[in-house]
Amino acid sequence: MTAAIGPRALLAAIGAGAVAVLALWWQSTLSITGLGGWLTGAGEILGLLAGYGVIILVLLMARIAPIERGVGADRLARWHATGGRYVISLVSAHVLTIVWGYAANAHTNPVTETGSLLTTYPDVLMATVAWGLLLGVALVSARAVRKKLRYETWYYLHLYTYLAIALAFSHQFADGASFVSDVAARFWWAALYAVIGALVLWYRVVVPARDFVRHGFRVAGVRHEAPRTVSIYIKGRRLRELEAAPGQFFRWRFLTRGQWWQSHPYSLSAVPNDELMRITVQDVGDHSAGLSRLKPGTRVIAEGPYGAFIPVRSGRPALLLAGGVGITPLRAMFAAVSGTVTLIYRASTWQDVVFQAELDAIAEARGATVHYVVGTRSDFGGDPLSATALRQLAPGLHRMDVYLCGPPGMTGSAVAALTEAGVPRRRIHYESFEF
Numbered sequence: 001m002t003a004a005i006g007p008r009a010l011l012a013a014i015g016a017g018a019v020a021v022l023a024l025w026w027q028s029t030l031s032i033t034g035l036g037g038w039l040t041g042a043g044e045i046l047g048l049l050a051g052y053g054v055i056i057l058v059l060l061m062a063r064i065a066p067i068e069r070g071v072g073a074d075r076l077a078r079w080h081a082t083g084g085r086y087v088i089s090l091v092s093a094h095v096l097t098i099v100w101g102y103a104a105n106a107h108t109n110p111v112t113e114t115g116s117l118l119t120t121y122p123d124v125l126m127a128t129v130a131w132g133l134l135l136g137v138a139l140v141s142a143r144a145v146r147k148k149l150r151y152e153t154w155y156y157l158h159l160y161t162y163l164a165i166a167l168a169f170s171h172q173f174a175d176g177a178s179f180v181s182d183v184a185a186r187f188w189w190a191a192l193y194a195v196i197g198a199l200v201l202w203y204r205v206v207v208p209a210r211d212f213v214r215h216g217f218r219v220a221g222v223r224h225e226a227p228r229t230v231s232i233y234i235k236g237r238r239l240r241e242l243e244a245a246p247g248q249f250f251r252w253r254f255l256t257r258g259q260w261w262q263s264h265p266y267s268l269s270a271v272p273n274d275e276l277m278r279i280t281v282q283d284v285g286d287h288s289a290g291l292s293r294l295k296p297g298t299r300v301i302a303e304g305p306y307g308a309f310i311p312v313r314s315g316r317p318a319l320l321l322a323g324g325v326g327i328t329p330l331r332a333m334f335a336a337v338s339g340t341v342t343l344i345y346r347a348s349t350w351q352d353v354v355f356q357a358e359l360d361a362i363a364e365a366r367g368a369t370v371h372y373v374v375g376t377r378s379d380f381g382g383d384p385l386s387a388t389a390l391r392q393l394a395p396g397l398h399r400m401d402v403y404l405c406g407p408p409g410m411t412g413s414a415v416a417a418l419t420e421a422g423v424p425r426r427r428i429h430y431e432s433f434e435f
């Protein structure tokens, strides 16, 4: 079973690293005098924290299996986005305080000092280009701009962060007071970057390539489930070795002419066996729409399994609450979760409902309950998933573990309704289909 590193352990390790960074600054700073000294000291701390923060952002996105399983890809993406805002603020504040502090020390003005820093200090020009790149990445990641860009455009622009990190690296050793005369500090700092770089290469390149060769993933067939939804069956060798749990997802790269260059996350919609996996995809854009045309035999790179949306073994009854295509991971869980289980499946129309025969068969085989809540809000004269409605559909709700997957609007209102119905927040597990 793959080990898991949970959110607390990861945050504690990141926090301990930040304390070590502050200690590094402390032991390399003999005294601080005057405005220039204070500003320069602040600039050095900010720079060190920015240099640490940026490599931690990379770590969060390295797709390290134990972290993905313990923390969850959606939470890691949220931390990465929030952390990114802090890091760009740290870098910008570092630039401003260093320029101002050096200007104060040299009794000159910040504009003249900027020219001097760019032309006479080693590698500062490259670091300035890196700052510009990071500002550009921050701009395209701002919600208002990102909404207007295609996902792939945003994603590939985002990769300039790696270039920015490479460009900024050398100025830290060439100009940073904590590093210039401390070989041990340089060694440990370089080791941190090298280890995280190696983890990125290992988990994002080597492991998927190894699994591709080892398991030989290929499309086995495509089945139409609903007007805009298809299931793709993927065959391979010794798939149990992947240790995929119900509720998890893979990033799928189908090696066809139009699709090989992009990978997309889709959850397993059935518990895999040793030879076959299944995903079920709703057509919402160019990639998902193209999957209905996949030919049997198409090679596939499957990267994963990822995600912390996995049933916990608590012994409590479980409620699975699905909205629309959010049924996919819950369909896999419905067959696998142990103990008493109730499934509530919310859809706007009966045409959108998938797996009805399968769900009914699973319910009958294991003595579970399934409720289809189908129709618009106006058909129901209100929210069919209100606290009162949920209590009626799942008696004893407040004692249950709840697994929730659906569109963002439904997820938000369902979490509020479940909390109102007395389910403690820590027992509501949900996965977002948006990073």
Ligand SMILES: Cc1cc2nc3c(=O)[nH]c(=O)nc-3n(C[C@H](O)[C@H](O)[C@H](O)COP(=O)(O)OP(=O)(O)OC[C@H]3O[C@@H](n4cnc5c(N)ncnc54)[C@H](O)[C@@H]3O)c2cc1C
Pocket (backbone or CB within 6 Å): 073, 151, 152, 249, 263, 264, 265, 266, 267, 268, 279, 280, 281, 282, 283, 284, 285, 286, 287, 288, 289, 307, 325, 328, 329, 432, 433, 434, 435
């Ligand atoms: C953890 C997870 C599990 C998912 N499981 C399923 C599933 O089982 N079935 C299903 O139908 N859908 C699932 N999705 C959603 C699915 O990934 C997107 O609908 C799909 O990537 C859309 O791509 P597109 O090119 O068809 O549409 P586009 O129009 O390009 O994208 C529509 C939206 O999908 C998101 N998206 C697009 N590309 C990516 C990408 N490469 N990585 C992450 N998000 C992207 C963006 O928010 C974008 O705004 C899942 C998403 C996540 C994050």
